[in-house]
Amino acid sequence: MKNAVITGAASGFGRALALALAKRGGWKILIADINRAGMEETLAMVRKAGGDGEIFECNVTKPEDVQRMADYAFTNWKGVDLLINNAGVVSCGFVGDIPLADWKWCADINLWGMLYGCHSFIPPMKAQGSGHIINIASSMGFTSFMELGPYNMTKAAIISLSETMCSELAASNIGVTVSCPMFFNTNLLNDMHYRDKFQTQFARSAFEHGRMTAEQVAEKTIRDYEKNKLYSIPQMTGKLYWILKRFSPRLYHVTLAYAMRKGYGEKLGLFLARIGMM
Numbered sequence: 001m002k003n004a005v006i007t008g009a010a011s012g013f014g015r016a017l018a019l020a021l022a023k024r025g026g027w028k029i030l031i032a033d034i035n036r037a038g039m040e041e042t043l044a045m046v047r048k049a050g051g052d053g054e055i056f057e058c059n060v061t062k063p064e065d066v067q068r069m070a071d072y073a074f075t076n077w078k079g080v081d082l083l084i085n086n087a088g089v090v091s092c093g094f095v096g097d098i099p100l101a102d103w104k105w106c107a108d109i110n111l112w113g114m115l116y117g118c119h120s121f122i123p124p125m126k127a128q129g130s131g132h133i134i135n136i137a138s139s140m141g142f143t144s145f146m147e148l149g150p151y152n153m154t155k156a157a158i159i160s161l162s163e164t165m166c167s168e169l170a171a172s173n174i175g176v177t178v179s180c181p182m183f184f185n186t187n188l189l190n191d192m193h194y195r196d197k198f199q200t201q202f203a204r205s206a207f208e209h210g211r212m213t214a215e216q217v218a219e220k221t222i223r224d225y226e227k228n229k230l231y232s233i234p235q236m237t238g239k240l241y242w243i244l245k246r247f248s249p250r251l252y253h254v255t256l257a258y259a260m261r262k263g264y265g266e267k268l269g270l271f272l273a274r275i276g277m278m
């Protein structure tokens with residue numbers, strides 16, 4: 001039996017990741033979240049899909065909660081093979097307009113929450129001599145699309161943190177995967193902090209027209225973990241932006257800046273969202 005811990009597993013991507021493991025058989029999953037009813041639902045689905053597990057209330061913005069979870073898993077389950085730092089939220093708007101409280105809210109959950117997970121789980125993984133950590137970032141971490149500043153900033157930091165961990169942990173036999181999906185339909189928009197009509201329309205269109213389901217994105221991410229890949233970019237559109245950005249970062253950003261200056265940047269964003277390119 002292998003053991004996994006997944007944060008934010010009461011809903012969306014976290015739940016889909018739990019089910020992708022459960023259906024493989026031989027996985028016990030600690031389903032962690034702040035939403036008790038959602039965790040119970042995920043656990044029932046995991047059991048139905050062939051896995052087993054427990055729920056664990058954990059607010060990832062509280063380092064003491066995350067440490068308690070690591071202590072629980074390493075003591076009672078005798079080890080953790082896989083940690084998935086998944087809990088996350090979105091905050092939109094223009095830099096300068098977004099209230100500082102929204103930046104903090106987003107950074108506390110997306111970035112600090114993920115860091116607390118790494119901080120508490122790496123030492124016991126080193127002691128057991130093995131393990132793997134999947135950090136859930138987003139393609140927005142490298143596309144840096146406009147009006148998503150807090151989200152982009154935290155996801156870019158997660159990519160950098162994962163790259164650092166990949167080399168640091170190699171000698172300890174701990175693998176690292178950073179998952180960078182484009183948008184797909186989950187409950188992420190329910191709690192989104194947004195400022196104007198465009199940002200809501202854009203997000204809703206990107207979700208509606210996303211080219212993959214949460215289940216497909218989760219399956220791709222778990223397969224990339226099984227292959228011990230550092231980068232997991234599940235959608236083809238994400239891979240396209242990745243190549244474009246690497247080929248010429250200047251051309252990429254100058255094009256977006258030109259579109260914004262001419263006043264059609266938001267229309268371009270909506271168009272891309274509607275044709276499933278976000």
Ligand SMILES: NC(=O)c1ccc[n+]([C@@H]2O[C@H](COP(=O)([O-])OP(=O)(O)OC[C@H]3O[C@@H](n4cnc5c(N)ncnc54)[C@H](O)[C@@H]3O)[C@@H](O)[C@H]2O)c1
Nearest residue numbers: 008010011012013059060086087088138183184186187188
């Ligand atoms: N849905 C997408 O389009 C998309 C794309 C790329 C990356 N992601 C990432 O996937 C991850 C999961 O998002 P999702 O789309 O499944 O959204 P979701 O809202 O469906 O799920 C997020 C889960 O995180 C939990 N959560 C929120 N704050 C928490 C906290 N402080 N402590 C513990 N749990 C907390 C919520 O209760 C919820 O169950 C996020 O990191 C998100 O950035 C999502």
